[in-house]
Amino acid sequence: MPNIAAIYARVSSLKQVSEGNGLHSQIRICNDHCEMNDFEVVEVFTDDTSGGSADRQGLKDLRKWLSRNKGKSVVVVFDALSRVSRDVKIYHEIKDAALVAGARFSCPTFRFDYTPEGELNENIQVSVDQYHRKQNAAQTRRRTHARLSEGYWCFKAPFGYRPDGKGKMMVPDEVLAPVAKAALEGYASGHFQTHAEIQHFIETNPDFLAVRKAPIGNSFVSEMLKRSIYAGYFDYEPWGIPRTHGKHQPLISMDTHQKILKRLAQSANAPFRKDIALDFPLRGFIVCADCGVPLTAYWATNGRGNKYPYYTCRGNGCESRHKAIPRDKLEMEFLRLLDELQPSTEVRDAAHAILADMWSQREAHRSERRKSAQMLARKAEAEVGKFLDRIVSTTNPDVIAAYEKKISDLQRDALVLKEEAQNLGKKQPQFEELFEQSMEVLSDPCKIWRNRDFGWKRMVLKVVFSERLPYCRKNGLRTAKTTFAFKALSGANTGDGILVHPRGFEPLTP
Structure with a gap:
């Protein structure tokens, strides 16, 4: 009965697979060896992971195949002992499993001899391979440590970055960097209130969808917000690398990163429920007038499977607890309130003059x-x-330890101050451009609420109102407390003041 053979080939990285280095040459050499020894090749198993790991899919498949062919004349062929494993313990575990299945090893670069001398040579060769693996790992770590200390991030590029293609450093990704920058700056400024809003912003961004389809998850956002690498710095605690100024281009300023950390320390983010949050934009903003607890929301289902949206209070001991408020009724009242907050053209012109003067002073x-x-x-x-x-x-x-902590705090403060000074020296955008962007929300919040997405609606709530809005089931929405900007812009409409003529109080002279 002829010997049936299974070829096993392994390379250490996916890069070797993509470049065609290793696997094909190993398989060709093994095929030639099988042909010379009259072995019938029936299976080929491959892996692309380190030889110091036993958790390899190709190796698992090989073991299953050996079990199915137990009792047959089976030979496992590989290019070198190091292809099986570069770890003494793992190598012998694999060999013992093959022997139990009735298989034997064969290799074109090593002659197996089941004598004491042969076993000694085999053990020596495997030990040498293990030594080389550990030596290479230590050398790689030393080099990586040195590169990190010099400011080069050597590990997987974070979201928004990519390798530069030369293996030297990472650069902002042309497609994803603007998405990451907008997400980080949006959280720092308060445009995004929760991790969930950032997650929704990224996952629904057209640029993100063009590159990736899988959801990112809430933990992804949490880790992203904490990383100083986006501000041009990084540290690596497992190797004792302190905060280091990176050679890569930052996406945000250190001041923005500090604002993000401050917000993370001040607030805890609840788990995100897309079906609730996106369908109920006022959830958490409207509070119960009886107990002051923010209203929550839910979908009610009748016996025929029809769904109806409601807001409700869940404050303990509140007389309005679990009393349903139809979503359409509450949100229609809110739209009428927004509609009353439209400044006149005269007020807009006055605001332009005032803000232009303030811009000059700034x-x-x-x-x-x-x-x-x-x-x-x-x-x-x-x-x-x-x-x-x-x-x-x-x-x-x-x-x-106390001195080291103080030094770390002072170094961080110095970095923030230097960056602030550098940013203050940069050329500023034109006033007219900024004014128009700001007035887009200030001048017509009702239109934005009707026509824009969830993120813009949250922006309206933040820009227009200084406090949460109370709602009474009997009397509806209570008086809204608006921000200073809206008080100023709506002053002419409410009769609280008059606008001064652009030329002043004095009468005109001929």
Whole structure:
């Protein structure tokens, strides 16, 4: 009966597979070996993972195949012992499993001899392969550690970045970088209130959908918000790499990153339910007038399977608890309220003049603020030097730890101040462009609420109202407390004040 053979080939990375290095040549060599020894090749198994791991799909499939062919004259052929495993323990576990199944090993680069001398040679070869693997891993780690210390991120590029194609550093991804930047800055500014809103923004973005289809998940957003790598810095605690200035281009400023961290520390984000949040934009903003608890929402289903949307209060002990409020009724009242907050053209012109003057004054103060930030940054760096001197002169571990924390805080403050000074020196956008963008929300919130998506509706709530809006089941929405901008813009309509003629109080002269 002829020997049936299964060829096993392995490379260490997907890159080798994509470039065609290793697998094809190994299989060709094994096929030639089988032909010379009259082995009938019936199966080929491959892997693309490290030789120090036993969790390999190709290896699992090989073991299953050996079990199905137990008792037959089976030979497992591979190019070199290191292809089976570069770990002594794993190698012998695989070999023992093959022997139990009645199979034997064959290799064109190693002669198996089941004598004490042959087993010694085999063990020596496997031990040498293990030594080379560990030596290569240690060398790779040293090189990676050095690259990280120099400011080059060596691991998988985060969302919004990609490798530069030369293997030297990462660069912003042309498609996904704007999406990541908008998500991070939106959370820092309060445009996005929860992780769920960021998740929805990314997953529904056309640029994201053109590249990826799978959902990202809430934990993805949480990790993304915490990473300083988007601000041009990174650290790697497992290897003791402190905060390092990266060579890559940042997507956001360090000041924006600090705002994100501050928001993360102040608020906890509840799990996101898309069916609720997107269908009930006022959920969490409208509060019960009886108990002050924000209204929640739900879909009610009748016996025929029809669904009806409702808001409701779930405050403990509240007399309105679990009393349903039809969504259409509440949101229609809210639209009527928004419709009353439309400033006149005269008010818009006055706002333009006032804001233009404020913009000019702001520009005049930028230089002074920049000088102040530079001075404070130098002061923080000087403090770092003082604490470093103190660390050298003390041996108390607790004191050293306290000094190191203080140094870390001062270094972070210095980075923020330097970045602030640098940003203050940059050319600013034109006033007219910013004014039009701001007035888009301020001048017609009702139109935006009717025609824009969930994110814009949350923007309207933030820009228009300074507090949550109370709702009474008997009397409807209570008086809204609007932001200063809306109070100023609606003043002429409410009779609280009059607009001054652009030329002042004095009568015109001939």
